[in-house]
Amino acid sequence: MTAKIDRLDERTAPAAPPSRWGFAALVAGNLALSLTALVVRLADDVGPMAVGVWRLALALPVLLLLMRRETGGHMPSARALWIAVGAGIFFALDLAAWHIGILQTKVANATLFGNSASLLLVIWGIMLSRALPRGWPAFAILLAFAGSALLMGQSYEASSAYLVGDLLSLLAGALYTGYVLMMQRVRDEIGPWSALAISSVAGIPILLAAAVMMGEVIVPGNWIPLIALALMSQIVGQGLLIWALPRFSPLVVGLTLLVQPVVAAVAGWLIFGEILSAMEIFGGAMVAASLVLIRLPSRTARPI
Numbered sequence: 001m002t003a004k005i006d007r008l009d010e011r012t013a014p015a016a017p018p019s020r021w022g023f024a025a026l027v028a029g030n031l032a033l034s035l036t037a038l039v040v041r042l043a044d045d046v047g048p049m050a051v052g053v054w055r056l057a058l059a060l061p062v063l064l065l066l067m068r069r070e071t072g073g074h075m076p077s078a079r080a081l082w083i084a085v086g087a088g089i090f091f092a093l094d095l096a097a098w099h100i101g102i103l104q105t106k107v108a109n110a111t112l113f114g115n116s117a118s119l120l121l122v123i124w125g126i127m128l129s130r131a132l133p134r135g136w137p138a139f140a141i142l143l144a145f146a147g148s149a150l151l152m153g154q155s156y157e158a159s160s161a162y163l164v165g166d167l168l169s170l171l172a173g174a175l176y177t178g179y180v181l182m183m184q185r186v187r188d189e190i191g192p193w194s195a196l197a198i199s200s201v202a203g204i205p206i207l208l209a210a211a212v213m214m215g216e217v218i219v220p221g222n223w224i225p226l227i228a229l230a231l232m233s234q235i236v237g238q239g240l241l242i243w244a245l246p247r248f249s250p251l252v253v254g255l256t257l258l259v260q261p262v263v264a265a266v267a268g269w270l271i272f273g274e275i276l277s278a279m280e281i282f283g284g285a286m287v288a289a290s291l292v293l294i295r296l297p298s299r300t301a302r303p304i
Contacts, residue, residue: 023244025241026252029243030263031237032237033233033241033260034261034262035233036233039228039229040225046226047216049207049208050207052207053218056204056207058226060197069193083185084195084199086202087178088199088200088202091203092204094179098114098172101165104164113170114170114173115260116173116177117254118254118258119254121253121254122254124181124254125250125254143286143289144287144290147289148258148261150283150286180245180250183195184250184253195242196234196238
């Protein structure tokens with residue numbers, strides 16, 4: 001049994017060895033990304049698709065400079081290039097579905113279904129390892145999703161009027177799962193800044209076409225929120241996340257994504273006065289505790 005588990009661990013081990021700062025970078029990246037929705041609220045003089053365009057476009061010059069420094073001016077292999085382009089397409093479609101979904105349903109519903117990437121990544125990690133987690137990792141998974149249910153489920157409202165928005169938000173979660181998995185795969189070959197630069201180039205035309213088709217205002221009057229979004233979300237948030245991806249399994253990455261709704265809820269409370277109930281606070285604490293527990297070693301796993 002032990003030999004079988006060891007073989008499973010070798011087959012599913014991350015491409016890069018975990019460093020002392022790897023988990024800190026993974027959590028910090030999600031902390032930065034968790035404030036994205038709040039900054040998007042401030043960029044209210046352009047449409048939601050246009051916000052995505054500027055998020056990528058304003059970050060692109062910095063990403064290209066970092067890519068050149070990372071690669072010395074050499075282009076990646078055709079295989080790596082196409083995977084990164086595919087990741088960019090998934091990310092752009094994720095943003096498009098998410099932004100449209102928000103307009104068609106309650107914010108709480110969109111948050112709940114949009115974070116389905118966490119659950120999907122955990123399921124993928126279990127399928128990849130062909131072993132059910134046991135011990136502390138299993139308890140961390142249960143604690144994380146129970147906490148998320150308490151945090152986001154308090155405001156969820158099932159209604160046929162929200163069906164389209166709910167489905168689009170769920171689609172966004174699935175697309176973001178594909179984006180994360182493709183970025184994790186391409187990071188076996190190229191650095192984080194190269195992956196981000198190439199994916200951003202691929203995503204800009206898709207979001208721009210969507211903004212034009214929806215008749216959105218594209219050129220902003222106030223550039224500050226968009227510049228902040230590009231720096232905070234695309235360069236710092238995605239930069240740290242993509243750097244850390246090959247160091248962890250999809251299961252661990254999926255659980256850390258739950259940092260985003262927790263921090264977003266706290267920020268909404270502090271900045272916009274959105275009151276949190278005792279159950280929601282308790283749910284956020286459960287998610288935080290799960291991130292500590294998932295780092296504890298587990299000596300047993302049950303094959304499936």
